[in-house]
Amino acid sequence: MAMEGEGEGKEVPEVLVLGPPWVFSTLESQFPNKFRYLKPWLFPQLPLHQFLTSYAQSTQALLMPVIPLLNSATLDCLPSLKLVVTASAGVEHLNLADLRGRGIAVAYAGNVFSEDVADMAVGLLIDVLRKVSAGDRFVKQRLQPTKLHFPLGSKLSGKQIGIVGLGKIGTEVARRLEGFGCTISYNSRTKKPLVSYSYYSNVHELATNCEVLIICCGLTEETRHMINREVMLALGKDGVIINIGRGAVIEEKEMIRCLIEGEIGGAGLDVFEFEPEIPKQLFTLDNVVLSPHAAITTHESFGGMAKLAVENLEAFFSNKPLVSPYLA
Template sequence: MADTAAKGRVLQAGPLRPSLTEILRERYDALVLPDEERERDAFLRAHGGEVIVVVTSGKARVDAALLKALPELGAVVNFGVGYDAIDVDTAAELGIGVSNTPDVLTDCVADAAVGLLIDAMRRLSAADRYVRAGRWSAEGDYPLAHRVHGSRVGILGLGRIGRAIAKRLSAFDCHISYHNRHQVDGSPYRYVSSPADLAREVDVLVVAAAGGADTRNLVDTTVLDALGPDGFLVNIARGSVVDQQALIEALRSGRLAGAGLDVYTDEPDVPEALRALDNVVLLPHVGSATEYTRAAMQDLTLRNLDLFLSEGELVTPVIAGAPRG
């Protein structure tokens, strides 16, 4: 059991896995940040000076106002690989460390991306609906779909997850190319200099880029039009990376053949216009949602928390933070 009494308090910000919430309560006597603004303001006035570490996930904003309301804060421990909900620039300015949970979710997210790609291109979910609605016997055979084997796949963001997706698709004899902020040394895949150029050359574009201000609406109308009426989009990254309204318009007008989405602009709200389309596969942000992966993410979250409380350091830092005396 971590001794937090002499070091300050742990604060949970936003919803977490129930088992993690229970551990934070029982093992660390964690405070919980209220959701309602007035209650939150009163809570921060009463307890803000006690908090030295925040545990959160991508479901809650850890913005500049919250960071500045916690004067003794030394670290933000994030349950998840994506940390775009955390104001990392302000954290860096204040000397606050930030950690995430890389690697442990790579394989399951990559598996989900490939599943979405296959489903979108072969229209498996749509074909399932066709059978369930009794349309096979009434209307005849289901329309032909697109093949996955040997297709040209572009990966937008060749990080850990992007590379794992490419490795899996290589088994389908797919022709892999990618765009990244920087060309990846030693990569066996072909580098393309812009998202639009990449989209123009492939049958399916898989988005695996990090979220945040730098990638907001990176996949816009220009990229979607370059992908074209026979192209498919798969987004396993963050909803903010794709211009969602432009995507809806492209799917609705036939300027894009289909899409597979696990993430959205304003989760958990998915627009009716998107839900009404039959050429898109919609998942409720479950890329890493396996028992194995979530347990591994929880373990790494707690290892980051324990190391910070005992040594003032983080196991998997995004930002190392200032040394604590």
């Protein structure tokens, strides 16, 4: 079976691609002939493990998205693997302990997506508060003759904002909202010594003292369902939740119940607990704005991620330090 790049007379490094990542087409078009790619999806007649044991035994580098999960069975088929490059800022799809035990390094998206994700967070918040999407539906469905008064929205300026996870994305969100005169508080694993925002050691206290919660943290065992019913009740009936982190940080069933029963005021969601499945109850709520996990999907982000992936791969094959290693 001929793999891409064979017969071209070039000694280029081999990279296995799983998924493939959304940025892969951008990477191929912007950086042609950099690597020889193994593409299992081009051979659907072969089960993945058979493809890997037949054609990837000497492969040292792997490029992949968030899905599929990289499990031990797959790694067992890749005895020469030394690097995983993931086109994601999160790493919950990777068994980091297993990778470390096998001596496999990880490179990730780092801060490439931070500005675009922060833009999306603010956009979702404005949409929920000012009912932009609801207004769009109101006009397009020509509801004016039967419903003359569109519901009042709420201003963003001056809001008390709680940010869950004050990393690079959370910091970019805070910086943007300062421009609206918002008061920023945050919850994070540790207090940030150089940050002037109010710090709360648990999210319940943060929610009690805020009108909006913006979820910017990653998904870990500690953060799974961290935003539970008690936190949402503390946020209050006018409170808004924005999630551009990971869906399972929120206890989704309880959030839906709180939205339907009016125990929180609204939500803007770019991520969901059981993606790609999205609860149908959310579709009919005018105080909810949904986005298809699209916070990172800009031309700029894709181009930046493709460039970063290439830089990490080139560094690896040149025995240089990775550009964006995941070290936690």
